[in-house]
Amino acid sequence: MSQAAVPLPHPLQRCASRITAAIDEIGGSSPLLLTTEAKQEVLVDLSRSIARLEAVRLSVLAAAGDVADEAAARSAGAWLGVRARLHGLEGRRLQQLAEALAERYAVVGSALLAGDVSRPQAEVIVAALDDLPGEVDRSVRTEAERHLAASAADFGPRDLRVLGRRVLDVVAPEVAEEHERRALGREEQRAQRRMRLTTRLLGGGLTRVVADLPTLHADLLLTQLHAFASPRRDHLDGAGSGGARRDPDTGERIPASQLLAQAFCSLLERLPTGVVPDHGGGAATLVVTIDHDKLAEDLGVARLSTGHAISVGEARRLACTAGILPMVLGGASHPLDVCRKRRFHTPAMRRALAVRDRECRALGCDIPAAWCEAHHAIPWAEARGPTSVEDGLLLCSFHHHRAHDKRYDLRRMTNGDVRFARRR
Numbered sequence: 001m002s003q004a005a006v007p008l009p010h011p012l013q014r015c016a017s018r019i020t021a022a023i024d025e026i027g028g029s030s031p032l033l034l035t036t037e038a039k040q041e042v043l044v045d046l047s048r049s050i051a052r053l054e055a056v057r058l059s060v061l062a063a064a065g066d067v068a069d070e071a072a073a074r075s076a077g078a079w080l081g082v083r084a085r086l087h088g089l090e091g092r093r094l095q096q097l098a099e100a101l102a103e104r105y106a107v108v109g110s111a112l113l114a115g116d117v118s119r120p121q122a123e124v125i126v127a128a129l130d131d132l133p134g135e136v137d138r139s140v141r142t143e144a145e146r147h148l149a150a151s152a153a154d155f156g157p158r159d160l161r162v163l164g165r166r167v168l169d170v171v172a173p174e175v176a177e178e179h180e181r182r183a184l185g186r187e188e189q190r191a192q193r194r195m196r197l198t199t200r201l202l203g204g205g206l207t208r209v210v211a212d213l214p215t216l217h218a219d220l221l222l223t224q225l226h227a228f229a230s231p232r233r234d235h236l237d238g239a240g241s242g243g244a245r246r247d248p249d250t251g252e253r254i255p256a257s258q259l260l261a262q263a264f265c266s267l268l269e270r271l272p273t274g275v276v277p278d279h280g281g282g283a284a285t286l287v288v289t290i291d292h293d294k295l296a297e298d299l300g301v302a303r304l305s306t307g308h309a310i311s312v313g314e315a316r317r318l319a320c321t322a323g324i325l326p327m328v329l330g331g332a333s334h335p336l337d338v339c340r341k342r343r344f345h346t347p348a349m350r351r352a353l354a355v356r357d358r359e360c361r362a363l364g365c366d367i368p369a370a371w372c373e374a375h376h377a378i379p380w381a382e383a384r385g386p387t388s389v390e391d392g393l394l395l396c397s398f399h400h401h402r403a404h405d406k407r408y409d410l411r412r413m414t415n416g417d418v419r420f421a422r423r424r
Contacts, residue, residue: 128164
């Protein structure tokens with residue numbers, strides 16, 4: 001009686017078994033025993049093998065529609081995501097890449113199988129090829145695929161993404177410009193639909209602002225912020241060498257993110273109200289309300305028209321800048337003074353101050369006039385000081401805050417500079 005033949009394992013099954021067995025053989029071997037050269041060799045070889053193994057997995061996944069049917073899953077990638085405990089969208093990404101390599105991009109698939117392209121590189125290349133306009137013929141697409149696959153030997157995913165956007169410049173320059181024009185148009189329209197700005201009150205005097213902006217406007221914003229944040233601030237670190245900026249009170253380094261936040265606040269304070277559309281029947285102006293006696297005695301708090309509170313010192317400083325309208329109240333909370341006809345220094349006065357002062361007048365500070373604010377030597381918020389060139393002086397945002405900080409004394413020197421001293 002003949003015995004039934006046992007089916008031989010498929011080569012892919014044998015491959016998976018051998019890989020598992022090879023890893024099991026490692027046992028407790030410690031990589032610490034490897035020489036530096038050996039570690040380098042093992043890391044490169046393993047990375048290459050991982051890419052090749054990824055190509056094998058993707059080829060199986062592309063042919064695993066029956067697996068999805070068997071489990072009533074949306075796709076084999078969705079099934080694998082559950083069975084292999086992958087991150088939520090990882091199974092979908094694997095499925096999309098597997099189908100792209102099997103159906104459209106055999107050159108990239110072969111490069112991945114050979115270990116010449118990593119999976120992240122393959123994903124970038126596929127995305128770039130999929131983004132080519134529909135009118136590009138197959139021969140041009142194939143040439144673009146070969147070019148990007150070959151470029152993977154020298155460039156990582158980030159650089160490949162840039163090359164992918166310009167691949168037609170290399171393989172078909174005659175259609176590249178028109179493609180770029182259309183691609184940018186689609187990108188800009190998509191950005192307009194998806195841009196968002198949200199705020200959330202955090203407490204402790206902070207509000208979180210999160211914005212998804214079109215790249216153009218993000219670049220405009222960052223250009224302005226870097227203009228405020230980039231001048232040398234030697235007085236912050238005391239080194240006079242343009243090194244890391246440090247908080248003068250704590251001596252700790254100020255993070256770049258905090259410097260940009262400070263620059264953003266300075267930008268908002270200096271935004272002319274005349275360029276902002278009217279809101280609610282009048283100019284979009286923030287009103288600060290404060291009791292006259294509290295203003296004079298530096299007591300209590302000031303209230304914004306939004307309902308939030310700020311310190312009297314901050315209100316006093318803001319009285320020197322545009323975009324803020326101080327409303328001083330008498331004993332019965334009746335308005336005594338709502339701004340003045342000329343509370344801010346005019347553009348002509350600003351130019352005169354820039355010519356005269358050239359930079360921040362705080363002793364030892366060299367922030368140029370273009371980044372400075374006009375300060376009233378006789379505080380407007382306290383004594384309705386005159387708005388004139390004679391009464392004004394230029395201070396950078398940092399020193400303007402100190403000028404209205406009651407912890408510091410400000411003394412005008414004979415040459416026009418001002419010296420700050422911490423009160424004891």
